Amino acid sequence: MACPAHPAHLACPAVPASVLKKEASMKKTVVATTLAVFAAWAQADALPLIDTHAHFQTIPYKELEASHKTALATMDRMNIARSLLMPQPFATLTPQWFYDIEDLLFTVKANPERFAVLGGSSLNLMIHGTPADAVDDAVRARFRKRAQDIVALGAVGFGEISVLHLSIPAMGPRHAYENVPADHPLLLLLADIAAENNIPIDLHCDLVPEDMPLPEMLRANALNPPLLEGNLPAFRRLLSHNSMTKIVWVHVGFEPLLTRHPERVRKMLQDYPNLYMSFRLNRGAPRPAAALDPDGKLKATWTDLVREFPDRFMLGSDSFYARNGIARGSSEEGLNNLRGLIEQLPPDLAPKVASENAIHLYRLKSPPVK
Template sequence: MFRRSVWACAVWALCALGHGAAAQGTPGVPMVDTHNHFQAGKDRNFVAGLKAALREMDRVGIARMLLMPPPLPQEQGPMYHDIEDLQFALKDAPGRVALLVGSSLNVMIHSVAPQDVTEAVKARFAARVKAILDQGAVGLGEIAIHHVSIPAMGSQHAYEFVPADHPLMLLMADLAAERGVPIDLHMDLVPEDMPLPAALRPNPLNPDTLPANAEAFKRLLRHNPKTRFVWSHVGFEPLLTRQPQRVREWLKAFPNLYMSFRLNRGHAHPAAALGPDGQLKPAWMALVTEFADRFLLGSDSFYDRDGVARGGLEPGSNQGLRALRNFIDALPLPVAQAVAHGNAIRLYQLPPLTVP
């Protein structure tokens, strides 16, 4: 792991130059996007979706992506898919795609109450984890601990909640540590019980009060210090609870915790990494520089035959990807290289990038 003092010195030296990569940004630094999906449904043409994804990646300089199913709480017809449905991508796009899979695991976790987890349930869960990893997944995900339902995604966009220290979550942490793979988590942070924000009230699947989940998540992170977790969607999230100072506190307290940036749009709220003008805020620049070895990119793009179906500002948009590109270009060179691809390659044990 990189030492923060080294990063601070490197960044200071580059910035002190007043010219070159640090002052002008770092266009051309290749990116690894660690959080992507296919837009499933009636048209499950994943082959066409992969071709569209590769086109969009080339436009913004994404050298490799990690592809995963979204975290559904149950096997919801054509929306549901797992590693067996994604294996083709490794053959069709060698070197450009890696798989990060856990949809069947998410269903199992959300289907069994904590008090009902028996040894037989644990055995089935462990067997499925092994089967996923044996088929080449470089990690487990996306796993939902707390996932609010977004009205813009439709009335069936699931609300999901399980205690972060659910017995199957703890078992997953141990199994991931044994195999040396990370876990990608979706957890909308609720530091203490809070009323449902007004913007989420149009979807009746959300409860009127969101339950606190921070303490249970801390117990999960402490359970096995060897387990590495990637907490997705920092920088653009519906509850706006991960402000820079709070993120700093979490990263200081838990050395096994990483976060991936989703930057679909800017907002004036401190929890949004980009301002309304689309520029990286100074507080976030300072945070990323301080913890340059703990952040990754994770656009949360949903690809179909036409490109980015979800994940931009409107259907067919790749503005979320371009926001990641602009974010990386704004960082000093050593920080940009770490966040854009170095941390992902190290964490997921990916082959080095071949850069012309």
């Protein structure tokens, strides 16, 4: 048979056996790599996700039933098996916007396999509304009773509780600025109550290692002060107050001050075995504190952290579900980035971050496999 690359009257040049062998080997490598990639994608896509940090949007309208429907539809579309719902950390009482665990229990009753709830916005009001030197026995008793009521209602944790909560321009002009010492007496009391009941505290703490000027990007919201006071020593005192208290430090991987870079995260996890973190990944960025790069690729330094502390990381989107979608906080991009994180983790780590760590920490039932 004539060689198609040469006229019939010319002999087809022989291909050396070594070249043929090399080409065959390359083809096998390409096929194997492709199959491995697709296998990894398939595994990651099949993994049920647990979102440990989600809210219902109530500003300017509190439409909890509509938010519930949006959450379910979004969860179905994004393959989120279960969401942990909690009120945002209100520091002032505006009745038409305020809600706590009582307002979220209907979701668990309607879909017990899809939702669990945390409570504590009422506790956050008390923490931020009571000066440290005004905490007496009567205040402690009232605070403890409310916390125990939340536990009795079926809360899997206390949250969202805030220490320093900066006002983020992208979240709108009404996004709250809140600040209280992390070693406030009521926070220390809450740590003890959480330990007594074996439930974690979901904690928002924008970290200020030492006094620093407010970053330029946060100056558009006038609620933020021009100078931020260091809060790391007080935060350390909270973490060390009761070694049995499990604290979930939320929003790692995408946070406004860029102070939770891998070296600091590693140090904190080494120092406090009772500390856990949940990823919020609205966008990627080149700075070290961002877990994803601008193209959505998981940075090797963050993969190394998960490898070093495989039982300490979870997912927490910070989605605010409203009638017509996710109103603020996370977004479809943020949820896709959480899925992307799981897809990019090694197969032995992905299930832990996707759901297993949350199941263990919050003592949840395993989600149904879709």
